[in-house]
Amino acid sequence: MKLGILVLNFGEPAEATPGQVIPFLERIFLANAGLEDPSDPDAGRRRSRELAERRAPGLIEEYREIGSSPMNAQALAQAEALEAELLRRGHAPVVLHAFQFTDPLVAEGVARAREAGVTTLVGLPVYPLCGPSTTVAALNDVQKALDALGWAVDFRGISGWHRHPLYLDLRADAIRDAAARDGVSLAEAGSRLVFSAHGTPKKYLGEGSRYVEYVEEFCRETASRLGIEGYDLGYQNHTNRKIEWTQPDITEVVRSVRATRIVVDPISFMHEQSETLAELDIELREEAEKAGLAFHRVPVPHDDARFAVVLADLVEAILSEDRAASGVSLRPCRCRATGDTFCLNAPSQKA
Numbered sequence: 001m002k003l004g005i006l007v008l009n010f011g012e013p014a015e016a017t018p019g020q021v022i023p024f025l026e027r028i029f030l031a032n033a034g035l036e037d038p039s040d041p042d043a044g045r046r047r048s049r050e051l052a053e054r055r056a057p058g059l060i061e062e063y064r065e066i067g068s069s070p071m072n073a074q075a076l077a078q079a080e081a082l083e084a085e086l087l088r089r090g091h092a093p094v095v096l097h098a099f100q101f102t103d104p105l106v107a108e109g110v111a112r113a114r115e116a117g118v119t120t121l122v123g124l125p126v127y128p129l130c131g132p133s134t135t136v137a138a139l140n141d142v143q144k145a146l147d148a149l150g151w152a153v154d155f156r157g158i159s160g161w162h163r164h165p166l167y168l169d170l171r172a173d174a175i176r177d178a179a180a181r182d183g184v185s186l187a188e189a190g191s192r193l194v195f196s197a198h199g200t201p202k203k204y205l206g207e208g209s210r211y212v213e214y215v216e217e218f219c220r221e222t223a224s225r226l227g228i229e230g231y232d233l234g235y236q237n238h239t240n241r242k243i244e245w246t247q248p249d250i251t252e253v254v255r256s257v258r259a260t261r262i263v264v265d266p267i268s269f270m271h272e273q274s275e276t277l278a279e280l281d282i283e284l285r286e287e288a289e290k291a292g293l294a295f296h297r298v299p300v301p302h303d304d305a306r307f308a309v310v311l312a313d314l315v316e317a318i319l320s321e322d323r324a325a326s327g328v329s330l331r332p333c334r335c336r337a338t339g340d341t342f343c344l345n346a347p348s349q350k351a
Contacts, residue, residue: 003093004118005086005315006109007079008125008138011099012071012273016063018056020102025052025059027101032133035201035243051240062278071273072102074302078126078270081308082315089312094118100138110145114153121146122315123157126270128167129197129218130160130345131211132204136336143338156318159333160345162218167310172225174301175265182296184263186228192259193228194250195219196280198268199237202244210335212246214345218267232257236268236279254287261294271302318342 013020029048038044063069076097083095094116098109113121123142127134139157146155161167175193179186186193197215205212215233223231234250254262264284266276280297288295301307316325323330323342330342 002117002119003091003319004113004116004121005082005093005095006106006113006121006123006142007075007082007095007097007311008106008109008123008142009075009097009099009271010071010127010134010273011075011102012069013063013102014068014072016060016068018060021056021060021063022052024101025055028052029240031100031137032201035203035241055240059274062274062282065282066274066277069273069277071271072099074271075099075126078302078307078311081305082124082311085308085312086315089316091315093315100134100141106138106141107145107148110142110151111149114149114151118153120154120156120319122318123155124311124314125159126311127268128162128270129211129214129268130162130335130343131198131200132207132209132335133200135159139336139341155340157333157336157338157341158314158318158330158343159336159341160214160343161310161314162214163221163344164310164313164328166306166313168218168221168225170301170304170306170310171265171267172222174304175222175226175263175298178296178298179263182263184261184296186226186263190260192257192262193223193226193231194253194257194262194264195222195231195233196250196264196266196268196284197233197235197246198275199235199246199249201241202246205246208335210345215267222265222267236275250284251287254284254293255291257291257293259293261296262288263296263298265298266300269300270307272300276300 013024026048029051033044079097086093096109098104098106123139125135125138200211232253234253235246237245285295313328317328317330331346333341333343
């Protein structure tokens with residue numbers, strides 16, 4: 001067996017230019033065109049282009065404000081760290097990275113795996129919380145690329161993994177460390193922990209997505225590790241389309257929170273990107289300060305050495321015959337019930 005691992009991420013443009021930002025946005029809107037039920041594929045493509053051109057100026061300004069996105073470089077570093085951890089464990093994998101919406105795209109990553117002579121390909125989306133337009137869509141993109149090539153490789157997908165105990169530990173430690181660095185006691189009156197999750201359209205929830213269930217579970221488990229009973233949760237929603245999104249919106253949460261200081265943790269992300277560096281550090285900070293709140297934001301622990309251990313545990317588990325290597329137990333995924341996808345979210349068959 002020649003093992004290939006395709007580490008999958010969202011991706012962001014390398015440069016804040018219309019030539020890079022508009023195609024990036026167009027791919028995102030087209031991938032989610034079903035939210036508006038276009039009359040035909042051409043209508044969906046026209047609408048996606050329209051939305052991309054409308055959104056591009058604001059996003060370009062955000063990228064310029066944050067000095068470009070570090071997301072792609074952080075994703076590459078995580079793939080390299082995973083490769084090093086697997087080598088340490090005695091594996092000899094071909095580790096590749098690909099993005100859903102920027103170069104190298106998923107199809108290119110799959111083609112490179114084939115050129116490398118891979119016989120078992122593992123798709124590993126680096127999204128902490130399984131969602132239909134992220135985790136599931138990324139794995140579907142891999143399958144589409146395999147079909148286009150006519151490549152009948154042994155493909156295995158890893159989906160939801162936010163329940164990994166070490167992952168929960170490292171996220172709780174990131175909150176604890178950030179608060180201590182800023183001289184904030186989360187147990188002190190006037191301090192409030194606020195979790196910020198990427199929003200999702202309610203239509204996806206109506207179609208069976210368990211994303212909100214996973215978000216709420218993650219918040220409970222992380223707060224428990226911190227010894228905190230009270231916290232708030234809000235969603236970073238987007239208004240590009242006239243559709244319903246998850247509630248409460250993070251801005252409304254911050255406006256209504258009863259505290260003098262807040263510590264905000266962006267739980268949906270494992271990389272810094274425009275949605276943390278611009279939406280939170282600039283836009284949400286402004287809202288907090290208008291409300292008289294001191295604003296503290298937990299950095300995404302993208303370079304925590306333990307994260308490579310988490311990813312390696314998942315890879316070893318999906319290669320194991322009983323799917324329970326390294327102390328984690330993968331089970332058939334319900335969100336992507338294709339028979340070749342496994343996760344930590346599905347209930348035990350004994351339950």
